[in-house]
Amino acid sequence: MVNVCIVVLDAVRAANLSCYGHSRPTTPNIDSVADESVVFERAISPAPVTLDSTASLFTGLYPGDHRAGQRGTLDVDVPHLPELLADAGHETGAVTTNPFVTPGFGFDQGVDRFDAVEHRFERGMNVRKFFNEHKHLPSHRRYLSFLRASLDRNFLSHVGNGLQFRFELFGADDDNGATETTRAATRFFDDASEPWFLYAHYSEAHMKDVRHLYKLPRADRYRFVDEDRVDDVGVQQHPDGEYPADSMDVHERLYDGSIRYLDRHVGRLVDDLKERGEWDDTLFAITADHGECLGEYGAMGHGHLYEPGVRVPLVVKPPAEMDEDPGRRDGRVNTLGLYATVAELVGADADHAQVPSVFADHEHVLTQDYSGSWSWSRYGDDTAGQHALYVDDLKLIRQGESVELYDTTEEEFEAGPPLSDHPRREELVETMDAYLDSFDESTESIDRIDVDESASQRLEDLGYL
Structure with missing residues (x-):
């Protein structure tokens, strides 16, 4: 039997990892893991927001079917990923700092030990x-x-x-919970009987409404930029109008500092597993719940279907018994396929999963955003759901009757303006229609969610309430 560890780096886009070609050395530890892993060059998140994307990872369903954001909780009649592992004989754990990925939102199903890291007086x-x-x-x-x-x-x-x-x-050790998350993860390794499953979720790269946007130790915050320059350009979380180029550059340098800090924590998890002699027998996956826009296209943060908002890292170190050779794969995949990947690894039934294993061919890749229909959230604005469909090197973004078609050939971001006339446009529109027709449209969005004061404070810090 093998162990499974999935590490999610909240709001980390693939383009800013050095193992994905970024110019700054943001991820030396992840780079080392990548050398012995399968690195997916074009991985797409199933949603550009945490609640829906993580619910997809836990259920194997597209957001269009689980509708966690509209329901206000993860409540669908399919086995959650930890349940699959528990039924296969694994001890299961979860350690998270994001208030959505907590028992209050339904993510504890099948989890033996759940550590939701807190940062305030209850x-x-x-x-x-x-x-x-x-x-x-x-x-x-x-x-x-x-x-x-x-x-x-x-x-x-x-x-x-x-x-x-x-x-x-x-705050715990002057960060946004990473230190305590890593401690809790290693405690789980100490106590768990093999085989085990752990989901670990880190949030340092998620923008917060605090000075300079990211909560990190000082040396890490200013690793790639001088503090005086940060003060001079006026970096913002929600700029009015177009983000000045100088501010965008400084903002990205701060963002890179947060990724470098997260990389250190990933390295600690890897070192710990190696010291225990469990590394070779562990499937170790590094990914993100969604990406992040830092001013591109006039967009800031997440909840956007442009490439910076949905193209995420996916580095999968297979266990020794798995017949997958390390290397880079340039075919596009949906990270929601991790559900089927893990199910196949442990011999579990996952026939309901809507996306195959990440190691299989993904003919089409779909990502969806329903956050405009979250009436309980400040995101909610009664707008139609947004959907992006990838077919070959084409990307169709659709919201209601509005359609944009892009070429994504060998580009970190969309290549140029939308294609106004393309021979495959109608084909992609029809494929998108077929997907949307298959989803349950009966879900009604709730008006409020019931969470405790701690979760409410943290959701507000992250801009959801």
């Missing part, structure tokens, strides 16, 4: 929400109102959350 109020609701007041009155609202038995927790909100205090 009993304290959602301070960001409080101040947003009182932003119409003068500054001194906002603080006075906060103190008055804090005068109850949880006073110390309220004040602690206030200090964290204002000064970013009490």
Whole structure:
């Protein structure tokens, strides 16, 4: 029996890893793993947002069928990935820092040990929400109102959350949870009986509403850029209008620093498994839930179907018993195929999976975004779902009646403007229609989600509430 470890680097796009040709040395440890792995040059996430893409990885279903974002939870009648492993005799664990990938959103099904890393006082109020609701007041009155609202038995927790909100205090080792995630992962390795399965989710590359966008130790934050330059150009999370080229360059350098920091944690997991003598018997996959736009196409962050938002790394180190030779593969694949990959490895039934193993040919690749219909989220705006279909080197992006066709030949991003006239345009539109007709359109979006104060605070920090 083999072990399985899936490492997800939140909001990390493939183009910024050095093993994918990036000019800065962002991923020396991942590069070393890549040397003994299958590296998929053109891997696409099934969705450009965490909740839907991770739900796809856990179920083997496209977002169009599980509709986790609209339901507000992962609730479909198929075995979750950890359940497949548990039924095959694996001890299962999950360690996450993203508030979506938690038991509250239905991701604990089949997980023996779930560590959702926290960064605040559980009993304290959602301070960001409080101040947003009182932003119409003068500054001194906002603080006075906060103190008055804090005068109850949880006073110390309220004040602690206030200090964290204002000064970013009490964070774990001055990062966004990576240190504790790695500790929890190695504790799982200590305690688990072989064979085991671990899902580990890191969030340092996800933009936060804090100074300089990424929460990292100082040396890592400014690894690729001087602090003075960051202050001078005014890097922003949500710039108004077109992002100036200088700001975009500095922003990407900060982003690269976060990836380099994550790479160090991946290296620690790899070293730990090697020291235990378990590396050779472990399928070790490194990927991302989605990519990130840093000003390209006038887009910032994720929730976009352009290449920076959905093209992600996929590095799969096969176990010794698996008949897959290391090397680079340039065929396009959907990372949702990891579900079938793992199922085949352990001999589990995954007939419901809508995408084959990443080692199989993917004739078409589909990615979907329904976040505009998340009425419980600030993302929600009643817009039609967006879909992108890849066929050969063509990419069709569709939202309602709006259609854009791009050439993606050997490009990190879309090559040039949309193709206004192409002989295969109608063929791709018909293929897209066939996919969309196959999905269940009956799901109604909920108006609110019920999460505890901790999850609410973290979702708000990440811009979802």
